[in-house]
Amino acid sequence: MTSVNAPANRATAWESVIGLEVHVQLRTRSKLFSAAPTAFGAAPNTQASVVDLALPGVLPVLNAEALRLAVLFGVAVGGEVAPVCRFDRKNYFYPDLPKGYQVSQLDEPAVRGGRLAIDAEDGPRHIELTRAHLEEDAGKSLHDAYAGQTGIDLNRAGVPLLEVVSEPQLRTPAQAAAYFRALHTLVRYLGISDGNLNEGSMRCDANVSVRRPGAPLGERAEIKNLNSFRFLEKALRFEIDRQVETLEAGGVVRRQTLLYDSARNETRPMRGKELSDDYRYFPDPDLLPVEVTPAMLDEARAALPELPNAKRQRYASEFGMTDYDAGWLVADPHVASYFEAVVAACGKPKAAANWVMGEVAAALRRDERAIGDAPVPPAQLARIIARVADQTISGTAAKGLFETLWRQADATDAEAVDQLIDSQGLRQLSDVNALEALVREVVAANPGQVRQYRAGKAKMLGYFVGQVMKASRGKANPREVNSLLRKALAEP
Amino acid sequence: MVVEGIATLTAARDALAAKAVSAAELARHHLRRIAADRTGSFITVCEERALAEAKAADAAIAEDGQRGLLGVPIAHKDVFCTEGVRTTCASKMLEDFVAPYDATVVAKLKAAGAVLLGKTNMDEFAMGSSTETSHFGATRNPWDLGRVPGGSSGGSAAAVAAGLTPGATGTDTGGSVRHPAAFCGISGLKPTYGRVSRFGLVAFASSLDQGGPMARSVADLRILLRHMEGHDSRDSTSAPMRPTGSSGADKPLTIGVPSEYFEDLDSGIAAPLEEAARTFARLGHRLRAIALPHTAFAVPAYYVVASAEASTNLARFDGVRYGHRAQGVDSMEALYRQSRGEGFGVEVKRRILTGTYALSVGYYDAYYRQAQRVRRLIRQDFLDAFAEVDAILTPVTPCVAFPLGSSEVEGDPTTLYKQDAFTVPASLSGLPALSIPCGATRHPLPVGLQLIGPHFGEDRLLALGEAFQRETDWHLRTPPAVAT
Structure with missing residues (x-):
């Protein structure tokens, strides 16, 4: 049983702690490590090269433009751009991950730190960023397209992403949505992403926990793959309520990965996607470290809008x-x-x-x-x-x-x-003589209303303006009409 | 000139240039020998294609004369992708895999006019030192069909030694070109890491894999290398470099002899090595004892690094897009488990498990990170040594070719791993290393020597090898079992 005002009570008794990981699809013509195009909406598997398909013997080559865009982001948020860009392999098996590993950055992200100004209902503030790193997207599993089978579309496989991770400094769902919005605005200003939420160009994972104010951090849950500001806010509201209810009923919040069902407005545990929790990260031996030179930083600073x-x-x-x-x-x-x-x-x-x-x-x-x-x-x-x-x-x-x-x-x-x-004859009638004639006609034709006006019913002025406008078929200059009417009506 | 008299790739090229023989005659001759082969060197023979390429080569030679490798027959280790010809890596996993592209090495040799005879046998996914782990059966050593040819490029080595092809490609991760070259009495070069493109070379261990030439003589290696090397924009680890010269300078050098490589060396190997050292001295070079103190740690470090990389490089073979796919499975996990369980052989599985373990949370620091530290120390040993010497002389293998099946009898895979003791230090350091025959046991079974050079010092190594082979004829000896 929940009383109607319970949420308000909770809000004062509990504090939520939210951190966001936003995957920003970088606006490059080709993929992060292959020459295949990145355009949205092509027929399945038509934008996957032998590299994206992970055929035997193929090798990755870093897209320099993706690195440039990551550097631009780093400069824009005032982060520390890594002088050397290194890539790691994140190993797990899934049918839409062709290599059996995702190339990402573990220990040395392209950007460390930086901050983002947000403007939530409770005022403007800065949210610090933990990091922003480059990684490749996976493909898409189509579970509903074929009965009893799963289709794989590798068009997205290898699309460059910048994963922007915030510090857990967001305190309300509204702040989280404001942060997501601010990031959305920033990446489009920088031109590093088209920011098209409907096409999955920005996807947000939200980590959220609740605690009594001043208490140590609570166990967190991660809500995956939110692609709208509104859903992010609603999912967080639901999840915070769920965690508070769980704790108030004497239960414990478990660390888990959740999906938000917007149709039902609820979060629920995700089926295990990866077969292992140990990603066995290690430096990708196919990609040598890439230097980010002072000249590249200067160029980024000069390119900042x-x-x-x-x-x-x-x-x-x-x-x-x-x-x-x-x-x-x-x-x-x-x-x-x-x-x-x-x-x-x-x-x-x-x-x-x-x-x-x-x-x-x-x-x-x-x-x-x-x-x-x-x-x-x-x-x-x-x-x-x-x-x-x-x-x-x-x-x-x-x-x-x-x-x-x-x-x-x-x-x-x-x-x-x-x-x-x-x-279209829209030119306004501003000629004083012509307008005076109209005003005279209207005043003469409405003696009763004139009396009322002169008796102190000032509101009648609007009636006269309307009549003059009508007589001019809407073309009379209302300001002129106003002043002429006042003058005409004032005459006894 | 009759075809039978053409022993080396250089001779074949010269005969084509002199129009003493046609490319078609050369191709037919080698295809006949392959048809009668008892070593099991080839997995796939491209007869029709070879004859067509030879015919085209003859037309081109008639038009403009011989150039490059026009009309010269070669074979590729079956780890290089070849468009239109299956690339199996000697594994059930890729038994029917046909790549839609040529490896850069394959494309370069094709562009140079070489005629592709076929794809050679190897240890499965290049993991092994005996060419016994092939899904298609073991290759036999032409010097004694009861013995192994070494590995993992055993098919290429045996094919060259048996006169089935004048030259072949191999790949060397921890010794896979040099080891079988020594066991089969031919010449093989592992180039500096980054000299030869890895694009289209099915990866075993990315930070170590390097394609290299295998042939009878060092002069042949030089010709092949010049058509294999070069920066490749499709391989991020490929290096900008000065191309290998058409001949090497013949000047007096200092050759280091590291004591760590000669401790407890079998006398059958030690004696030819000592004789080789004397030959180099006679050629005017100075020999100097040096120390490479971290040598003993190379094998364990190598097996951690190589297996770790292999464990993730081979993750793509999941039965989803190509390769062996288990039938009758009812879940995603079962598809993975059974496809990989059925598709990979024992040694491949062992290395995947070893590598997975080495990269796991809680073990990473003790194994992978530690191995990388050791790797840096070994590399530093060499860099220090090359401050004093121009090249380093060592044995290639701790013993000569051993009998087929003998490595399994022990039941301990690390016995076979010790075969790599002298070859993995150069691999871990990215250094070029040459393996050439320098003697034979009384059996007779060939004995090889290794010359390790500084990074991109191939010209120097080749010049030393060429000089050595002007003084000796070990590289021209033909295995009695296959002499025809």
């Missing part, structure tokens, strides 16, 4: 933006660069932010598109913003114009905006 935190601070100071808006815009590097392109073209950061976070985001969500192929490019949006600013069109007309441009994706230059304004 403006990182999300710096960008966020700059948006706040340069554009006077709220921290929330700045955080929203920098979360995705493609969104940030779209936003910056709009600002560069129209010089209106506030309006640009409102548009990007409002209409653009909504349209992308609705059409399930990436901002990279938004049908309204920054130059067009900037022109729309400029035309609102110079009062050529109204805000309402601008939204309609945006929708039109979004749907007719063929015209992508800024001139198309002005052409549409003309061809």
Whole structure:
């Protein structure tokens, strides 16, 4: 029996300790040790070379680009990049592991230390990294594709991964999700991964234990293979509750590996994948140590783009933006660069932010598109913003114009905006004489409402504005109409 | 010139160049000898393919003359992958395996115009010193068909000695080129680790494996080596290097003689070695006693390192993608257990178990790490010695070829492991080492000498060997049992 408020009580009595291991698929054209391509979604076993298939006699050759990306990550998080990169074999048998071992890095990871800034509900903080090391992915076992048999797809075998391991410094599921998000943002800023969660480009294993505050660490469980921020958070919430319930019922938490079932929102023990717990790690004799030269480090430093935190601070100071808006815009590097392109073209950061976070985001969500192929490019949006600013069109007309441009994706230059304004007659009526005539008509036609207004019912102004807008078929400049109406209605 | 008179690879090449013989005649001659072979040197004979290659070689020779190895017959140890011809490693595990690619060594020799006669027998996965662990049966020594040819490249050594091919490839992890060369009375070279590409060479122990040439004379080795060596971008352990020269400088050198290699040496081996030392002195070289103090630890260190690497290199043979696959199994574990249980022979299993043990948690430090430390000490012994001497002279084997089956009688595999005592130190150190015949017992059974050189010192070793063979004729002697 659990009472309704039990979780709240628990939250104060127990502390959870979480550390994450995130496998980041590096964005290289070919695999970590072979020339086979890494593109997602190809027919099974069409992207596996003789090296990936582990035929007899084949040998690995390190992909220099993968090492470069790992070094770039190390520099970005302020970690210590190993001067010599060494590889080890992790031995275990599984049908989707063709060599019978995975090439990884045990004692000497490519990167040691470093830290990542996160922004959880309880405020910003830094989470220290333990390490980041290079390793190759395994293939995929297809247990459901053939009745009574298991299919093996080795397209993924040998795909380069950077395994980023955090210190166990995360205290809540929300912090863990914020960390995963921050890492996701960072790797895309660095361009070292496409960060595509649906395609498995980033997979997270979460280690979690609970303890009474101040007590030594509890026994931990590992939840494997979480590929969304939301699932990570939900899986951790479930597992923390499970551990607390177990301990409060007088039970013990066992060290185990779990899988999260998102359909049922529960974790459950994983069937033993490896046949052994002893991986018999040893240096891979097929791969000699590779030197990471000072020149490679310099190159990485020079290649560092403006990182999300710096960008966020700059948006706040340069554009006077709220921290929330700045955080929203920098979360995705493609969104940030779209936003910056709009600002560069129209010089209106506030309006640009409102548009990007409002209409653009909504349209992308609705059409399930990436901002990279938004049908309204920054130059067009900037022109729309400029035309609102110079009062050529109204805000309402601008939204309609945006929708039109979004749907007719063929015209992508800024001139198309002005052409549409003309061809659709969206130009705002700002001519004072014409507007005065309309205002006079409306005032004359509504004597009752005029009396009410003059009797002190100020809200009636909205009614008159609406009537003038209607009479102008929506083209009247609302600001002008407002001031003309006030003047007209004030006259006794 | 009649084909029968062509004893060496150099002679075969010269006869082709002089158009005294055709590549087709050479190929047919050797195929006939292989057909009548009683040593069991070959696992697979490529008759049709060899004849076709020879015909093409003759056309090319008629067009532009002989060059490289055009028209010269060779054989590959069955551990090198050959596109279209099965590569078995003398194991049931790979009985029907056909690689879709050529090993770099195979591709290079093919590009040089060599005619492939077939694939030679070996100890299973190159693990052994007698060529008795082959799934296809033991190879016999052409000097005495009741004796072993040494190993693991025993098929290649016996084939060269028996005149079945003028040259062959071998591989040497702990002595597998040098040991059978000595037992069969031919010449063999283990190059510096990194000189010859390992791509397509089915791995036994990656940090030690090295392909090498086997032939009658050192001059033949030089020709073969020049067409096997070279940096290979597909092998990360392949080294950039200066290619082997077409001839070596003949200048007076200091040759070290390490006392550790001569203690308790069988007199049948010691006497020819002493005579060889005198020959080198007569050639103008200086002999100097040296010490290689960690020699005694080489065999145990070697068996730990090599077995550890083998245990994971052979993990890929799991019955899932290729090779032997057990039938009628009902679980993944059973598929592994039975495929490997049925596919591997006793010695391979022994080494996998030994290596797995050496890498296990709790034993790693005591075995694998310790063996690597010993390995560094042995290497340092050599580096120190090469500060004073130009080459090192030692025996190759502690005894001459022993009778078939005698190594098993003991029931103790380490008896056979001691066969490698003189060859594994150079292997652990990555050094080049030459094995050439320098005498015979009264039986007669050949006795070999080993010359170890500094890293990438092949030219020097070959020059010493060539000079020695100008003074002696041990390399030209033909086994009585197979003389035709």
